[in-house]
Amino acid sequence: MLHSSQHTRMKVNHARRQLAVTQGAIVASSHAARRQLAEAQARARVAKESAEQPSVTPEQTQQILHELGVHQIELEISNEELRNSQVELELARSLYLDLYDLAPVGYVTLSESGLILQANLKAANILGLAHEGLVNQPLVKFIHPEDLAIFSRHRQQLFATGTTQECELRMLTPDGSWFWARMEACGGQTCRVVLNNISAAKKIEEALIIKSAAFDSAINAQSIGGLDHGIVMVNPAFLRMYGYSSQEEVVGMHIAQFSPNPTEAMALLQTFEATGQFEGELTLKRKDGSLFIGYTQGTVVRNEAGRVIGFQSSTIDITERKLAEAAIQQALAEKTVLLKEVHHRVKNNLAIMVSLINMQVRHIKHPDALAALSDTRARLFAMSLLHEMLYRSGGMDRVEITGYLRQLCANLSESLGMAAQAIDIQSHSVAPVMLAIEQAVPCGLIVSELVSNSIKHAFPVARRGEVSVELEQTAADEILLRVSDNGIGLPDDLQIDQVSSVGLTLVNALTQQLRGTRNIRSDHGTRVEIRFPLQPVSPS
């Protein structure tokens, strides 16, 4: 498809050629007519002159012929001049058309009543119509209904003042869409209007208005600075945060002036310029010299060519948050100290109870009483050891169970005076198993009971044996605890559910507390298996 301007140019050239041909014809035809006329007049003149002057000398005839020749040349020159001026006229007309139609702005001539008398191609293009479609249309037809008042005021002012008037309004196109137009009109009753589609510029302008509103209403302090690190513009939140009352006070200040330590601020600025950005906590200074802690994000601003033209920064006041954080940290530290003290006391009190029993045991001779006290001491020891390990680990609410059971069994074997038995502690877990204190205590007591039982009953006098404690994390949420020995096993006639020993009662009760299941097998020794769900421990 041809571009409209190109098209127009072609039309003009065609017209020029046509005109030249027509002109030639006109010239040619007028020449023939003139010739005829001249011939007739010449004949008439000759007849008349013959009547008046019956005889012409040869000299006279010669003279007449010469005159006629000169006259003919004169006529030819005049004809050539006429032809040239016609070509020039046509060229000027084309130039005018070219200037008018192909102008980069819309151009409309209006009658007094507002009818479009003439419009250029650009105007037709802006209004989305064919060139011819505009002529004799009222311009008001193309004005957005909501902006008719603007148009009306614009016309009134034009008529009243006679000077050039400008306005911005929305105009409609035949497809119902609208665009922003700038209208510039001059002239009197018949006026000339320049039209421009400014929708793109308007869009940028509106985006700038929104950005500016965001800048002004932001709750964080925002500043824009120049290459010299001087403040160019700040938002109201900046003034509030830094305690200034107006932009004028701040504009021109060096940003290092908002730091209590300008030397440090200058060093930071150098890093900022090198990296092009900054994000972090800063101690900042208000107008009255008081300090606050800000969290600041800053970036250098570049133009389209990538050259740095300034910087922008945004700050929130985090002083209160920092104070609250510090208070929480302190409270946490105090809580940790207090908790540690509580654990220390629990651990100490349990140790004191073990010691009390130890002291008692030294003065008792009766074997049953001695056995009862020893059992109780073993149970207390299991708890005391757990608290010591909790205290030592610093975690306070969990313990690595395998290490605990190993130490527990070492002590059991020694305190029961039966070092001949080797107790083997095995853990089948890949990673150390951490048990919460709520599970570690029953677990320790169960192992204490079962291992004590094996040591005391599985190996009658002089027989050596092995007691094995195994702990396995069989699933993400299940623990299997197995205590087995290679002793004599349970008596064949023993009904395990009928046994009412303190030890077994404790094992059953503690298994229940762990929400676990117990399974006892007697086959080449005794094997007790307890499965219980692993209670998750909170991350330390």
Added chain:
Amino acid sequence: MKPKPLLIVEDEIILAKDLEGRLIDMGYRVVDIACTGPAAIAATEQFRPDLILMDIRLSGEVDGIDAALEIRKSHRTPVIFLSAYADEQTRQRVQAVGLCKFLSKLIPDRDLHTAIESALAGHLA
């Protein structure tokens, strides 16, 4: 053979008394039970024990490690610290004392006996 004289430094008197009974059962003589750091320093001067069993956490300003450091200025008496304290800082402070060992309070008698004999034999660094 004459029982070896040992000093117990422990502010929980029941724990101290129990330990004393265990040590006597093992065949040692307990010359004194000191409850504070200054009392431990004084008792060392007075009784010249062959070994000190020292709790780290003591009532008063001076803890067991400080008391041991003070004692170390004039005596080469071996020290066995009995405590649940085991953090890195504590261990480093214990290292500075020299001629000492760190044991849990809940150590079985057999292990305690072995540790004491080893210390008395001069095997502490």
